Amino acid sequence: MSQPRPFSRLLGSLLLAAAATLSCAVAADADDAAEPAAARAHPVRPLGQIVPAPASVLPGGPPYTLTPQTTIQVDASPGVRAVGEYLAGVLRPSTGYALPVTEARGPGGIRLRLRSAERELGDEGYRLQSSRDALTLTARGPAGLFRAVQTLRQQLPAAVEKDTRQPGPWQVAGGTITDTPRYGHRGAMLDVSRHFFTVDQVKRYVDQLALYKINKLHLHLSDDQGWRIAVDSWPRLATYGGSTQVGGGPGGYYTKAQYKEILRYAAARHMEVVPEIDMPGHTNAALASYAELNCSGVAPPLYTGTSVGFSSLCVPKAITYDFIDDVIREVAALTPGKYLHIGGDEAHSTSHEDYVAFMDRAQATVAKYGKTVIGWHQLTGATPAEGALAQYWGLDGTSPAEKAQVARAAQNGTRLILSPADRVYLDMKYTKDTPLGLAWAGYVEVQRSYDWDPAAYLPGVPASAIAGVEAPLWSETISTSDHIEYMAFPRLPGVAELGWSPASTHDWEKYKVRLAAQGPRMEALGIDYYRSPQVPWPAG
Template identity: 35%
Template sequence: MHVRVPLNRPELSILPQPASIVREEGYFQLTQDTVIVTDQETQAIGTLLANMLAPALGFLLSVLTDEHTHLPTISLGIDSQLAHLGQEGYMLKVTAGQATLRAAHPAGVFYATQTLRQLLPVEIFSSTPVSRTWTIPAVSIEDFPRFSWRGCMLDSARHFIPMQEVVKLIDVLAFHKINVLHLHLTDDQGWRIEIKKYPKLTEIGAYRRETVIGHARRPQGYDSTPHGGFYSQDDLREIVAYAADRFMTVVPEIDMPGHAQSAIAAYPELGVLKAPVEVATTWGIHPYLYNPTEAVFQFLKDVLSEVMAIFPSTFIHIGGDEAIKDQWQDSQQVQALIKALKLKDEDELQSWFLSQIRTFLAHNNRRLLGWDEILDGGLPSGATVMSWRGMDGGIMAAQSHHDVVMTPTSSVYLDYYQSNDPAEPLAIGGYLPVDKVYAFDPTPTVLTPEQAQHILGAQCNLWSEYVQTTEHLEYLLFPRAIALSEVVWTPKERLEFSDFRGRLAVHEARLASLNVNFRPVEKLDQEQMFPARADLVVPGGF
């Protein structure tokens, strides 16, 4: 049974919207006598829930594994009879005497706890004790995600994102049932992951001497201020473990064959020119590519071996985008290799290059994931495509029986302006308001049902060329990332922007209590005050 939640019932303002929710009579009251009862598989989830509720409650709920209690109970458990809800679906039933959270797998129980948090008064997200009566409305919820891949990409390469902000965002994203954090760790402007075998990658590659001021197309000089930073391997293991506790997979991206200038700055012998170059101080696409030699492949395999030791993710993202082939075209050695391999051109050489990496990853039981340029010159066998230049690349890949994550610039690039307001902070360009994100459908209608099975889901991307502070980062993410979370979780027939907007207005108090910076709903009504911006850069441009 699917019931539309009325906008005048803030106690049921849940984001993303559940597949089915029925309001029952009465409330469950949460007091110091309430206990959380779990089974063995959900004990850690119960403890995490108790810790999340404790700051506002002012007390820590006891977590028990003994079901024989007459106390008011929040009951967590695994129920194999709910297998039809999938790996992440759940059932949540609240009565006057008990809140029952069940799923066939632990991930579903975790998502049930996140829904339960949203059923409590908004003050539950306070970081200090709140004196009030804590009630949960009686409801019956059956819920499951529309897509298995519900992602968000953060770019630490252009501007370094401190570890504590990454951890904070994991909490906020998981709260909205996002289950993939894609970390963009290397690019021309910075190398952000410690590789023990190659220490210069962070000693040199993690720092640039200055950064261009203003937009790359309208530069205003340089700031004369060094910028840099990197995550130690221990930092990243901590991030991975923190995310895993919240049933989120962290997918690393190590760019190749292009976007390699920071690595080549550290080790010039990796490049085609084998000449010194500094870490890039400007944005845009740079011409430095890895040289396709055995020595460079060994370097990349060494790097990926250390990456795989940190990240258990099935997918390893290798970039594959925006590789200008000028240096390959001008190199006699590279041209001789193309001829020896009987390849048609540099695009086919890139395909061959990435096929070597795909084979290496496959031997380590990992899957290659890349931007849709990996289609150029022929898609490596078994590769998964992240379609960003529109959806055509994803359609082509799905029709060829390759898995796809849809992430087109036009719908989910959160480095675009979300308003025509001249006071908006500098962005890369384009115009992407929250309602346009909400209107996005990751499954193209041209695909057959069989082909559509290859659409794993979608993710939003936040490139950081123009994002220098965590406040700006969060402002660009929210509420647009929340809109995307509903698109990829909630059944398509349940999506309605006016309803989402009403729930979001209530939800803002939760975000504020979580100390999240966001663009308020009230500003949506101000858009008509502003004419279309004349200074918007063409989408996708730098």
């Protein structure tokens, strides 16, 4: 009769153990409902699944996780600290973490390091190393670190871009990315002449461009419909010539202080501003402002339409060159960058002889004030100055003679920026149903804007002559930031990839998947993008 007692105790112990196990399981399930739920919402993004595609990706090891204790450790350099503060500014609102920027070295943290000896990284290349213990960004200079920060942003969940606190975890997949750009010129052009855009609107676009490693902002500052930069020696250019826009709106212009603020803001994002003063055509705003610039001595009315090719500076007049000298001198003095764009396209009202003579003098004036000329590819019909860049905007159907003219210039040392209108003009309609944009160059869907090779695009042009690519956005039908974003995105990231990524990574089928993953990021940033049916966007 004594045996059941030990059995009862054993059964009781087994029941207690089972209960304890069940309790632990319930507790574990409760924990799983918190952090792992967030983890399911923000899975670790595979290393290198970003836009533009990196040059080299070696995944491996556990991810790095940002925590409330994470610091941003920088070298003792103002340039590096500025990049660190920029990074902190991106991460703090969404993570809610303090993320102090410090020169103190410590365990873990995000480390920004300069290593001048790593020459293979060039001016803009970087290395990102992610492990459980630390995340290290290495470059030869601050520009490379800034490009690395854009990669880091894209490796984190898209919610990191929001300006309110979001649930984590905030993880970067383990491994190493080593990355350098294919081309040194990766540009975007914004036409502020057909419609005027404020300083804040330009800054917003600069921030969007920076995410995709664009390094040149080309501002089209003058055209028939408006003059957008103050020139002290010719004040009516801005006050009168800038007083309207396409459709007759109020227009506007940048004071010199406002222009410098745009340049400062872009420079903080390691982006060079290239100002364009279009000449000798596309000049009605100037001709309307000053009668003496016209051969007839009579000023035409201000123009609010969209036709091209009807205006021209008076090439024989001496005052024309006083005007050009003053404008270039003042704009060059404001602009720390290397380049000044002088337009030169669609000069249909200027004879060929006058065009050649004018461009010779205009290019000499640019050199006089310490800048290097960029012109549209019609410049190759004159004599491009030494070091000048020609920006090609032709189509697949451009005449063989015109393409041959550009090729000869390239063979003779003129380098090219490629902006083929039927590939990368962001103002072209996506389809016939696109509510904005033009279609004179055809419809340009996302695949068409991406699926071409700059090095092989123009017959007879040496690959070494390609300086890079640029995506222009003309503004005949574009008047708001929403308009800019709808037309630029998602085509702009593809152009950025053409400029940055090695040719070996070019693959539409793979790219469209990486691009689709940018959808939630663009939404988090408030970018009003076109949901192309060619891209497998995430549901929801």
